[in-house]
Each structure stands twice: as C-alpha cells, then as structure tokens.
Amino acid sequence: MTSEAIYAKLTPVFSEVFDHDGIVLTPETTAKDIAGWDSVNHIRLIVSIEAEFGVRFTVQEMATASNVGEFVDLIRSKLP
Amino acid sequence: MSQAAALTFADLSEGMTAGFDFAIDDAEMRAFAALSGDRNPLHCEESFARARGFSGRVVYGALLVAKVSRLIGMELPGRDALWNSLQMQFAAPLIVGEPARLDASLTQVSEAARSVVLALTVTSGGKTVARGKAMVSVL
Numbered sequence: 001m002t003s004e005a006i007y008a009k010l011t012p013v014f015s016e017v018f019d020h021d022g023i024v025l026t027p028e029t030t031a032k033d034i035a036g037w038d039s040v041n042h043i044r045l046i047v048s049i050e051a052e053f054g055v056r057f058t059v060q061e062m063a064t065a066s067n068v069g070e071f072v073d074l075i076r077s078k079l080p
Numbered sequence: 081m082s083q084a085a086a087l088t089f090a091d092l093s094e095g096m097t098a099g100f101d102f103a104i105d106d107a108e109m110r111a112f113a114a115l116s117g118d119r120n121p122l123h124c125e126e127s128f129a130r131a132r133g134f135s136g137r138v139v140y141g142a143l144l145v146a147k148v149s150r151l152i153g154m155e156l157p158g159r160d161a162l163w164n165s166l167q168m169q170f171a172a173p174l175i176v177g178e179p180a181r182l183d184a185s186l187t188q189v190s191e192a193a194r195s196v197v198l199a200l201t202v203t204s205g206g207k208t209v210a211r212g213k214a215m216v217s218v219l
Contacts, residue, residue: 040164042193043164043193043194043195043215043217044164044165044215046190046192046193046195047188047190047193047195047197047215050188050190050192050193051188051197056189056190056191056192057190057191057192058191058192059191059192059194061192062192
C-alpha cells in the first residue's frame with residue numbers, strides 16, 4: 001500500500017475519532033495540531049487505526065512515532 | 081458474582097467470551113424511572129405499551145447498557161476496567177420480564193493502547209435485541 005493510500009484510509013479514522021470532517025493530515029501533523037487529541041482520544045485513535053488496517057502496535061513503536069508521517073511509515077512496515 | 085474478576089491485561093486475548101442471562105423486572109424498571117426521571121409511558125404503563133402494539137412495557141435501553149456495565153466491571157475484564165466508549169444499536173424491543181442474555185467477545189487487544197474492544201449482543205427468544213461495541217482500557 002502506498003503512503004497516499006494509507007493517508008486516504010487514515011484521514012476518515014481521524015475524522016471519526018476527533019469528530020471533525022475537515023482534518024487534513026500531513027507528515028508533519030502532531031497532536032498539538034488537532035483539537036481534542038488528549039490521552040483518551042489517543043487510545044481511541046490507536047485502537048481504531050489497528051482495526052482499520054488490521055495491524056497491531058507495541059508500546060515501544062508508539063513511543064517512537066512523533067508525527068503522522070512516522071505513524072504512516074510504521075503502518076506501511078506492518079502491511080504485507 | 082459479588083466480587084469483580086481481576087483479569088490483568090496479560091490475561092486477555094482475542095476470542096475470550098463472557099455473558100450471563102437476565103430478565104428486567106418491575107423493581108428494576110421502577111428504580112430506573114426514579115433514578116433517571118424518564119417516566120415515558122412506553123416503559124411505565126402497560127395499557128399504553130399494549131395500545132402501541134407491544135406485548136407489554138418496553139425495557140429502557142439504558143438498562144441494557146447497565147447490564148453491559150456489569151459485564152465490563154465485574155467479568156471482562158473486571159476490577160481493572162476503565163470504560164472508554166460504547167456504540168450500541170437497539171434492534172428490537174425487550175419486554176419487561178422476558179428472559180434475555182448478554183454476550184460479549186473480545187475482538188481486539190491493543191497492547192499499544194493497553195485497551196480491548198468487546199463485541200456485544202443482547203438476545204431474547206432467538207432474536208437480537210441490541211448489539212454494540214465497547215472500548216475498555218485496563219488499568
């Protein structure tokens with residue numbers, strides 16, 4: 001799956017979790033760029049992304065992903 | 081079960097199940113009406129419910145959610161549960177006194193979020209009364 005395809009699947013997940021249809025994700029997007037990205041929504045986001053892509057993340061992987069671009073790279077590394 | 085189960089996060093795996101039989105009686109309906117202030121006649125007046133085509137008073141949907149709370153807080157995962165979210169659809173009415181069953185299965189275990197997802201189904205007399213999904217963190 002290309003990065004573009006991952007962003008296309010990822011954006012609706014962010015929109016659902018943060019209840020905001022206008023979210024535009026870029027590789028540089030971080031938690032401070034999206035209203036409502038608190039600890040509870042972070043949990044919902046991780047669980048929703050795992051379900052959407054059929055992958056599972058570890059705690060260490062989450063700790064190393066500092067922006068959406070790194071998150072997308074992580075997702076891509078887990079897909080066949 | 082009077083004490084909550086104490087499953088740790090490591091105890092949890094996809095495919096685990098829990099469930100129990102129940103029936104909502106008049107005392108529970110009255111207690112919920114007093115607690116919530118919802119005295120809608122569909123739930124409180126037998127004649128009104130029958131006149132609207134039901135075989136008796138319709139159980140409050142929130143009382144089915146209360147059973148979900150019992151399952152999460154007491155059984156799966158139990159003591160260390162922190163309930164994050166719930167989606168629930170009410171597919172058919174449950175009538176006061178009708179036997180019913182709540183079943184849950186663990187469909188997702190997220191190590192990164194230290195959370196699990198439960199698929200929920202309430203059935204009665206062979207039909208689905210409600211279905212839903214709950215996300216629960218494990219403390």
